[in-house]
Amino acid sequence: xxxxxxxxxxxxxxxxxxxxxxxxxxxxxxxxxxxxxxxxxxxxxxxxxxxxxxxxxxxxxxxxxxxxxxxxxxxxxxxxxxxxxxxxxxxxxxxxxxxxxxxxxxxxxxxxxxxxxxxxxxxxxxxxxxxxxxxxxxxxxxxxxxxxxxxxxxx
Amino acid sequence: xxxxxxxxxxxxxxxxxxxxxxxxxxxxxxxxxxxxxxxxxxxxxxxxxxxxxxxxxxxxxxxxxxxxxxxxxxxxxxxxxxxxxxxxxxxxxxxxxxxxxxxxxxxxxxxxxxxxxxxxxxxxxxxxxxxxxxxxxxxxxxxxxxxxxxxxxxxxxxxxxxxxxxxxxxxxxxxxxxxxxxxxxxxxxxxxxxxxxxxxx
Numbered sequence: 001x002x003x004x005x006x007x008x009x010x011x012x013x014x015x016x017x018x019x020x021x022x023x024x025x026x027x028x029x030x031x032x033x034x035x036x037x038x039x040x041x042x043x044x045x046x047x048x049x050x051x052x053x054x055x056x057x058x059x060x061x062x063x064x065x066x067x068x069x070x071x072x073x074x075x076x077x078x079x080x081x082x083x084x085x086x087x088x089x090x091x092x093x094x095x096x097x098x099x100x101x102x103x104x105x106x107x108x109x110x111x112x113x114x115x116x117x118x119x120x121x122x123x124x125x126x127x128x129x130x131x132x133x134x135x136x137x138x139x140x141x142x143x144x145x146x147x148x149x150x151x152x153x154x155x
Numbered sequence: 156x157x158x159x160x161x162x163x164x165x166x167x168x169x170x171x172x173x174x175x176x177x178x179x180x181x182x183x184x185x186x187x188x189x190x191x192x193x194x195x196x197x198x199x200x201x202x203x204x205x206x207x208x209x210x211x212x213x214x215x216x217x218x219x220x221x222x223x224x225x226x227x228x229x230x231x232x233x234x235x236x237x238x239x240x241x242x243x244x245x246x247x248x249x250x251x252x253x254x255x256x257x258x259x260x261x262x263x264x265x266x267x268x269x270x271x272x273x274x275x276x277x278x279x280x281x282x283x284x285x286x287x288x289x290x291x292x293x294x295x296x297x298x299x300x301x302x303x304x305x306x307x308x309x310x311x312x313x314x315x316x317x318x319x320x321x322x323x324x325x326x327x328x329x330x331x332x333x334x335x336x337x338x339x340x341x342x343x344x345x346x347x348x349x350x351x352x353x354x355x356x
Contacts, residue, residue, distance in 0.1 A: 048271055050199020078203050080266035129185040130278050131192040135271070155270045 028086025117142035164204035171197030
């Protein structure tokens, strides 16, 4: 029998297509999971509207739910409910361990402009480029350990 | 309201297309990356707004006659130098912020778009800081200013004027088009026209 708990657990196994160290659940893009009469209804909010990974996320989600023996109806909700504050604590730690500086909380970032190196923890870092390989990332350089790194943008 | 949203979506689609023209040929590698990301965001915004207005976003984006597009002439211009390109980005982001934030209460999507635009504004401001005293850049801003006024509604123009520190003048209005739009639409719709049943990749 499919339950919402089992669906959430299954979704934790779906990697983000562009940053596979974190799952869709870590990323906070799953807004809700409802199960009724064997039908699974999932609401998904994109990170960035132009993110090409959205279609892959939808497909992976449908396949994962099919493995549980149910059919998923995925609704993409383009409202303002996602921000980088939705990334879970576990997700932030996975990002950092993989060399992506996790986004600081919005309230902190907008006031402090401090960016910490994910490798050595130093705050002596400088901006190399506001934009990076995907819309959600900037490029920075740590002047302490002399390591370039990718910063998940706070939005 | 729909007319306003169609104008917004068309602006984002066309400027996104124009931004993407710098991919690979920008004056520095960082800007190849920046313009590619900005273009991707702008076209993503266009798609999300077209999806509010029609079941088939591609059909709305690509299957209209030229006179049915509601983009502001500013975004159509085919700009071949960096000074003009940055001047347009800086003016466009200022105008776009006024127009988007005015829509945020009614439209949750506008608030999401506004979040992403924050980084476009930071990018535009960084370049503006760097070029603001260069005569070539100042001349480009002056040339494009009447076009920038056409991005926002008449009642928003005083605010835009104060924001960028330029005096209000006669706007190049939305609803008119420049000669640059026809060849751009030809290029934009090339794949769609050559594979009417839908291209498979």
